[in-house]
Amino acid sequence: EDQVTQSPEALRLQEGESSSLNCSYTVSGLRGLFWYRQDPGKGPEFLFTLYSAGEEKEKERLKATLTKKESFLHITAPKPEDSATYLCAVRGIEGAGSYQLTFGKGTKLSVIP
Amino acid sequence: DVKVTQSSRYLVKRTGEKVFLECVQDMDHENMFWYRQDPGLGLRLIYFSYDVKMKEKGDIPEGYSVSREKKERFSLILESASTNQTSMYLCACHDRGYEQYFGPGTRLTVT
Numbered sequence: 001e002d003q004v005t006q007s008p009e010a011l012r013l014q015e016g017e018s019s020s021l022n023c024s025y026t027v028s029g030l031r032g033l034f035w036y037r038q039d040p041g042k043g044p045e046f047l048f049t050l051y052s053a054g055e056e057k058e059k060e061r062l063k064a065t066l067t068k069k070e071s072f073l074h075i076t077a078p079k080p081e082d083s084a085t086y087l088c089a090v091r092g093i094e095g096a097g098s099y100q101l102t103f104g105k106g107t108k109l110s111v112i113p
Numbered sequence: 114d115v116k117v118t119q120s121s122r123y124l125v126k127r128t129g130e131k132v133f134l135e136c137v138q139d140m141d142h143e144n145m146f147w148y149r150q151d152p153g154l155g156l157r158l159i160y161f162s163y164d165v166k167m168k169e170k171g172d173i174p175e176g177y178s179v180s181r182e183k184k185e186r187f188s189l190i191l192e193s194a195s196t197n198q199t200s201m202y203l204c205a206c207h208d209r210g211y212e213q214y215f216g217p218g219t220r221l222t223v224t
Contacts (some may be wrong), residue, residue, distance in 0.1 A: 020143075031211070032210070032211055032212075034212055036215075037214070042217055042218060043203050043205075043215030043218045044156075044203070046212050046213070046214060046217045049210055049211075049212050068180070089213075098145050099146075099161060099163065099172070099207065099211070101157050103156040104155065105153070105154070105155040106155065107162075
């Protein structure tokens with residue numbers, strides 16, 4: 001069974017204070033690791049897909065990296081508008097015909113001005 | 114950009130009512146999904162569909178059914194709503210890279 005654990009559950013940062021969110025996973029044959037952003041009361045918004053260890057993706061102040069056991073979402077010089085819950089998900093070779101994503105419970109990020 | 118729409122943002126129903134939640138996608142994707150999201154439990158897959166009239170159970174299908182008569186439309190049905198089905202319901206479809214694109218969600222309250 002695929003599993004995703006995100007830490008910390010919640011993170012408060014001062015504006016400009018860089019940090020990282022962690023996503024640890026166990027999966028039978030990783031076919032993709034996905035990062036999402038979710039604002040309160042809204043659906044998750046897709047950010048990145050990573051497929052293999054060593055891969056990195058960037059978007060504005062966000063950078064996602066991947067190892068064989070975990071992924072990090074690095075946030076550089078965050079702004080208040082980066083406040084959201086960040087979700088991590090994996091796709092393995094099992095589960096719902098391999099279409100299924102297994103989601104973590106998320107990290108709620110608050111950036112204080 | 115992929116666009117996924119859901120029929121209602123907020124819905125209040127009474128226990129025992131039959132409830133329909135509808136989802137429409139505009140990108141001709143074959144695979145569509147229904148999740149519910151609850152505090153502390155995260156996103157849980159209820160059902161998914163990989164083609165018209167084809168469906169598969171997810172992790173928590175009990176109390177739900179689905180319908181997919183047309184490729185762009187995927188409906189979630191609560192046959193007899195109960196208070197433990199109060200939740201945020203999210204529809205998604207996935208692109209070629211298997212990243213899923215979500216609708217805005219329907220917050221359902223069953224009283």
